[in-house]
Amino acid sequence: MRRAFVVATAVAVAIVGASIGAAAPVARSVVLVTHDSFAISKSTKAAFETQSGLKLRILQNGDAGAALNRALLTAGRPEGDVFFGVDNNLLSRALGGKLFDAYTPAALTQVERAYDLDLSHHLVPIDHGAICLVYDRAWFAAHKLRPPYTFEDLLRPGYAKLTVVENPATSTPGLAFMLATIAHFGSGKAPWTYWSRIKRDVLVTNGWDEAYNAQFSGSSSHKGKRPIVVSYSSDPAAEVYFAGKPRTQAPVAVVRNTCFGQVELAGILRGAKNPDGARKLVDFLLSQRFQAGIPLTMFVYPVRGRTPLPAVFMRFSPPMSSPLTLSPATIGANRDAWISEWTDTVLR
């Protein structure tokens, strides 16, 4: 038996040894640290690698909150060179953590001012999108009920138990929707009065994928019962694009008055091993090539002006002109208090 152990140990050591060799860092590479929703096509990635002479490695470290917190934990000894995926809701936390070195890419002049949320340019905008109420068109047609148009519609008779929302403590869309109600009703008591009136009629889930894929009736999985959900403004385009067959109409539609704007930013991590490559990568994230690929990979919108949108977006999910917003500073100062107020109002 001892011999078996010796053999097994030798095998394990060999595996470990071989993988240490394999894992030795490539001399010329740049590492992008980001969240799970980041996506890039093979050809776009190859374009960057040819043009810069650097190999691009991507680390996806969980959802937006988890990835940022992991970056904060490793501040000064970062796991990569560039971080992408700080949104307006987390901006103050990211800047407070002294995570980034300032850098102003030349292409920033092509970006609309409204998206340039950090004037010190430790973080620069890359994409934008919106979180809205989304509804199942077929359900409302079949039940001969007018689809919702505003927040207040959820209070009307006939709308009881139709809506799924995510918990703002555990979900980015959930947080954005709570902020949308505050932006709409004002920061006094009014949003909480609204929430206490709808709380018996909304189903709260911890995450977006349960809300959208399991509880919402309009998604392609067709598993849920509720026809209204808090989700992304690009869902109509995504549902058509991923339908697996040609469609002339999207199965879901967006309640445009309820949309809360989201901007995602990127920055160079303090202590980056390859600061020069990091600048090239940030430049690339703002280049026409990458910006044009954003809609059909990440299902959000490019921030660079005059970037053409794919037809499926133009037709089913055209960009939002003026969604609800709150300044990152306001969000940063009040986020935790608002989340506990929401928890006390809705879950207790």
Place this chain on the structure above:
Amino acid sequence: MLLKHKATGTLGRAALVAIPVAFLGLFFVYPLATIFRRGLGGSFPTDVLFDRGTLHIVWFTIWQATASTALTLAAGLPLAWATARVAFRGRGLVRALVVVPFVLPTVVVATAFLALLPESMQRGVVPILLAHVFFNVAVVVRVVGGYWARLDPSLWDAAATLGASPSRRFRELTLPALRPALAAASALTFLFCFTSFGVIVILGGPRFATLEVDIYDLATQTFDLRAAAALSLLQLAAVGAIVAVSSSLEARAGARLPLAVEQLAARRARDWERPALVATLAVAAVGFGLPLAALIERSFATANGAGLAFYRALGRDTPSLLVAPWRAVEYSLAYAAAATGIALVVGALAAAAFASQRGSRWLDTAVMLPLGASAVMLGYGFVIAFDTSPLDFRDAVWIVPVVQALVAAPFVVRILTPAMRGIDPRLREAAAVLGAPPARVRREIDLPLVLRPLGVAAGLAFAIALGEFGATVFLARSDRPTLPVAIFRFLERPGATNQGTAAALCVVLMAVTVLAVGIADRLTSRRGAF
């Protein structure tokens, strides 16, 4: 001569213990200590530990795990009996199939439950307990069944001849004989439910949380590392206490019955056994079959009717993943094979140490602790503990199998320890008296008797590594996803193609599991037959 044997024995024992201790020290204690020190910064977190909310969560965590364990034992024992004691066609397949739920991502199973349960039952304690039973029946069937299969049936025959009724034989013979395996299976199930995450998040909704769920939210969303570290320590302490109690039960029950080679134990069903077998298999077919069938059905349900479109999509590049989806099979298999190797070495050495001396209970507890550690805190610990040379492992590929082996090794230990303790010492003594050197005793007495449990352990370790998600998702590089990680990435995106591809990957994961576990069983049970 005798003296020399004794000397190598002590030295050998030290070597047995050294490898598991070094492994746990470097890859478990060190990263956790690093993150705890960062989180707590030297102050004792009395405020967090004695908060009303914490007490509430601790209470829920304990009672749901206790209830889940009891239900899982009740549901698993009949199936353990059927697969261990009765010879029927397809027994090997049932044994391998049982492991399937165990490796499926909790998100997938919880979502399948949502689809199957009536709306009034979708949220709360009932679906949580049902899902825990669904996942953990595998543990009872494999751990208890594996042991049961090797109990010498002549005692039962003797009891029957002397007129003991089946129920009396069960109470007075079977239950006491199975005690070590029952203790082991209960402990493992309890730990899994105690640290349950995905099931609670989805089937419990925002009003239910275990410690693990709360730690995750604190660490990744609120970024309150101090509270997260405090609750992690609490969780570890609770797990340590549970393990200490269960292993002392297990040791006290230490097999007094001689173990035999399996093939003797199982035979065709007779009189009352036949309806019992049919009923057991029928209940299992419905309980396991329905949720799994729902998943399989989804993988074929394309926009244009039943078809293979989602399977064809596995070979194509997609914006949802950095590599073509089928590559996840390759990475999963490679990681799981390496993890199984590591877990077998570490676990078998530790089990050999426990079997040969009873004083090493602290190590016994230590080996089990990774099951009770919060995956997210361990992941964070790895990220900050291994960031500087010579311990700069953050990019290393082997870190994934290492962390999977941490979770799998406790199972190896729990399966092998009762088996090794159960080897009749008289066999060894007889061999030694006849002049066999220790190495030969091990090779010709110990190895054949341990081979079958080693196969059970290897199969289960492989399955655990395949299904491990919490820590793997933290450490696997995005261009080398495992199957559960890839499934998760697709589930996170809208659209029929993404959801369908996730379902197809689930079916692939099931198939890979059945194959791997089946092969491990077959290899070891054939050779075990002498």
